[in-house]
Amino acid sequence: MKKITSFIIVACLLIITACSSEGASGDTETLKIGALFPLSGNLALLGEESYRGVELAVEQANKNGGVAGGKKVELVKGDAVDADAAQAEANRLINQKGIETIVGSYSSSISFAASEVAERSGVLYWEFGAVADNITDRKYNYILRTNPPASYLSQVHIQFIKDVVTDQLGKELGDVKVAIAHEDSSYGTTIAKVVHQLAEKEDINIVSTQPYSAGTNDLSSVILNLKNAEPDVLIGVSYLNDAILLERQSKELGLNVPVFIGSGGGHDMLDFINATGEDANGIFNVAFPQYNMNDEFTPGLNEFVELYKEKYGEEPRSGHSLVDYMGMKVLLDVLDEVGETDPDKLKEAALKYTAENGTTATGWGVEFDPETGQNLKSRPYVQQWVDGELVAVWPEEASVTDPVFDLENQ
Template identity: 70%
Template sequence: MKKFFSLMVISFLLILTACSGSDQTSGENKGSETLKIGAIFPLSGGLAMLGEESYRGVELAIEQRNKNGGVADGKKVELIKGDAPDPDSAQSEANRLINQENIKTIVGSYSSGIAQAASEVTERNGVLFWEYGAVADSITDRGYKYVLRTNPPASYLSKTHIDFIKDYVAAKLGKDLSEIRVAIAHEDSSYGSTIADEAEKLAKKESINVVTVQPYSAATNDLSSVVLNLKKAKPDVLIAVSYLNDGILLHRQSQELGLKVPVVVGSGGGHDMADFREGVGDMGDGILDVAFPQYQINHEFTPGMEEFINLYKEKYGEEPRSGHSLVHFMGTNVLLDLIDEVGDINPDKLREAALNYKVEAGKTVTGWGVEFDPKTGQNKLSEPYVHQWIDGKLLTVWPEKVAVQEPQINNK
């Protein structure tokens, strides 16, 4: 009996020890849990250059947050990436991340076509999709419950084009607004078409004369017919909506064929990349660009800018190649703030927290405020700025709150 009793006591003590060990292990692991976030970007194919640049911004934000203690009492964030060079692969990658990796939040994507396709899948599965760089208005206009976007849509870029012409360019050219002749040349995907169509509508409302609209395929290797049609139209202002390669081609052939326009304004895409300036050489000086925030900007209105540039250079060994990495860095930090607040990546909890998340303009690294429209998921306080290539540097020139120099307008 004594032997039986002794065995019972030993067994009981072993159980207590095991339980104690289990609790201790749980305590040690508490805070070290990993939260997985999916990322869908075109990391190969024709969009890979800016796709990779955009992904870098997400990567930097997560690495910095993990290094500084993580989120939600020390949880680390792990980024699971998917390469989507086209809409079909965007859908398959979204399905893979959701069904095989059990991802509940996906970020992306730079490209409107990729964002459209991936968000169709996430919406059906109740997974939150965060867009940081694609601009097609239809991404948020569908009213999907699980789509949120921090960057400005195409219509905001179009509005900035027309506001800049109305509030600055017309006076510098010494003309009434009704006398200004505007031409639009755009690549014909959803990106280029949306900006062009909206700019044309807004111009009409302001009684600005759009003398020609020239669509083309971004994959073309000859834009001479487009350039010649622009030359016939004799515009005072050319709005060009291009990716990198077609943007370089458009400006090279414009010079070759003698097209001279007093004011040329790009629209993000390739116009804000260092590779664009290298591709067009000195003739790039003077070209304006309505785009996401760039780096030669009023740093008082964009707190944290210098820190971001240093982080980028330290990790990648070069200067940021465009503002796409910056806006993806900013958007990811909004998401990480919300995860920190909520404590996990539950889509419904994160969405609810996002709709109550408010930041004033001038308080983020992009200068944007944050306020999501509850009907669309669009950040209403994001905005494009006007930049200009001057002496090989892309300087922010308008509006005044972000400018480091006045625009240089040639009225001859």
């Protein structure tokens, strides 16, 4: 009897152990990725829009069988409303949730703070949307960025002025007067700084630079200073509310600049055109890819738009969701190869991962700089508001129409 009892006990222990092992094995079939975005607070509009792109890429991958032979990917969200919250949420994801890889984050200040925590913890941080150059200039071991930094926007500003705008104005490059109005966070400050550096090399005359707080409710002094400078080209760097305010008060105060070029942020959002109406038509915008682009150069773009509308019941609100979708698909490709979230293995595989321009939904290629983690093949495009739609106009391979200049009415 004792032998039978002992046998039953041993058998039960074996069953329990087997069930426990099966549960542990099941856990390894789900790869958990931290997703750190401003999902509430002042930055929530584009933070949520950015997260949607990540979410769609993951849902699409899981629906198609997962990665690495059937493993599902699960997003563990963190709400980073500002830099302090970004540090706290990164610590929570890493230390309480056991996350080894984090994606984010739209805002440069949030990315800068959260990636610092990730670096100290040996956790790989993938940035899909924040543009401040110093995020990757630190040459951290555990950061990768798929989107272009702010300095790339500045390069396109200058190149577009040099190659296209100057001829339209009928002036020599050295005679073109350029002004800058920018919000004063790292986003606006970096773009303005690099524009100054590049303009000096090209002998382009910067006649006025006007920094301001994005939270201001009055830009009249900025506009009057710009009006006095009489620029041929105005480069604006704004979030949504200040972009709308700048446009409205410019009309009220009679600031008429022949060529206005935005820099992403508020100038590429549907909310901007909804708030400003016909006044926005003609405005150029150097920014992330939007949705009226050459679809032969952006394979997967139309599929993304359909996925977005099906899930959220509306058109994409800006290109931020698209670039995060593209960035997450790169990570999913790397996960498919590696099969786990180990930071060192993912980083090693990512540095070997390449894609040519014109082969992704954004049109960007992929080649990570081994020193900085920056994708060297990402780049902004020039779009223009035409009849209430933001369409790609430059460079030619990405464009759907030529840029339109209405200089006689300025």
